[in-house]
Amino acid sequence: MAPSSLIGAVRERRRRKSASPGARFWARRGRIRHESHEAARDRMRVLFVCLGNICRSPTAEVVFRAIAAREARDLVIDTDSAGTAGYHIGAAPDARSQQAARRRGYDMSALRARVVAPEDFERFDLILAMDRENLTVLRRRAPRERQDRIRLFLEFAPDLGTSEVPDPYYGGPNGFEEVLDLVEGAARALVAHLRRERQAQPV
Numbered sequence: 001m002a003p004s005s006l007i008g009a010v011r012e013r014r015r016r017k018s019a020s021p022g023a024r025f026w027a028r029r030g031r032i033r034h035e036s037h038e039a040a041r042d043r044m045r046v047l048f049v050c051l052g053n054i055c056r057s058p059t060a061e062v063v064f065r066a067i068a069a070r071e072a073r074d075l076v077i078d079t080d081s082a083g084t085a086g087y088h089i090g091a092a093p094d095a096r097s098q099q100a101a102r103r104r105g106y107d108m109s110a111l112r113a114r115v116v117a118p119e120d121f122e123r124f125d126l127i128l129a130m131d132r133e134n135l136t137v138l139r140r141r142a143p144r145e146r147q148d149r150i151r152l153f154l155e156f157a158p159d160l161g162t163s164e165v166p167d168p169y170y171g172g173p174n175g176f177e178e179v180l181d182l183v184e185g186a187a188r189a190l191v192a193h194l195r196r197e198r199q200a201q202p203v
């Protein structure tokens with residue numbers, strides 16, 4: 001029977017993977033030496049996706065990481081971000097995004113833009129698009145059996161009253177504040193969702 005939750009699905013995949021010859025090879029090589037069996041089983045990988053990977057998705061990456069570290073220390077979550085377009089590959093986040101984020105205590109300076117790669121659909125358990133346009137592009141690029149990993153980020157925060165994070169690139173400074181407001185709200189909601197799921201799962 002298909003697991004009904006994200007964490008349930010992650011555990012099922014890890015269970016299958018850890019029984020595979022590849023996993024036994026890496027275990028022998030010591031690659032997973034530092035991670036407890038329980039942490040490895042529950043490790044979750046989340047990818048945030050926008051168009052250029054210099055404004056919205058890197059903001060979501062740093063904000064989600066900070067909120068998860070503060071509010072859900074029991075969850076083991078890897079985060080990353082990418083763009084559906086390659087206009088800014090290798091570039092640091094937009095200076096306006098960085099400044100707005102810094103004023104709220106988030107440091108984006110180490111991030112560099114990249115494009116979504118085919119392997120991302122295998123590596124990440126959850127692939128969160130900032131808007132419908134990028135959701136459509138992701139769905140078109142992903143194999144059929146990975147479609148269920150692709151969602152809208154704001155789906156997890158229905159109380160925000162909107163389902164998309166608007167593109168701030170060609171707008172004024174308010175757009176960058178709006179991105180942060182939406183992303184902070186959705187990151188909190190996603191962390192709370194994952195915590196509830198974790199608590200509801202049998203150990």
Ligand code: 4NP
Nearest residue numbers: 050051052053054055056169
């Ligand atoms: P992002 O914003 O998708 O939030 O990173 C954009 C960045 C660059 C462009 C468009 C949107 N651009 O057209 O170069």
